[in-house]
Amino acid sequence: MFGRIGAMELIIIFSIALLIFGPAKLPEIGKSVGRAINEFKGQANKITEDVKISDDAQKNDKKES
Helix, strand or coil, X not given: CCCCCCHHHHHXXXXXXXXXXXXXXXXXXXXXXXXXXXXXXXXXXXXXXXXXXXXXXXXXHHHHC
C-alpha cells in the first residue's frame, strides 16, 4: 500500500518533530519509538509462528484421516 519512505520525506518528518518536541526530547522519543517497533515485530513474528504451527497441525490431522 505505502511505498518506501524516501530521504526527503524523512527530512520533513524529522524537521516537524524537531519543531514540535525540541532537540532535548528527540532522543528519548526515538528510543521509545524504536522499542515499540521492536516489540511489535516480536509479537508479529510470534503470531506468524503460531499460525504456521497451527497450519502444520491441521495438515497432519488431514493426512492421518
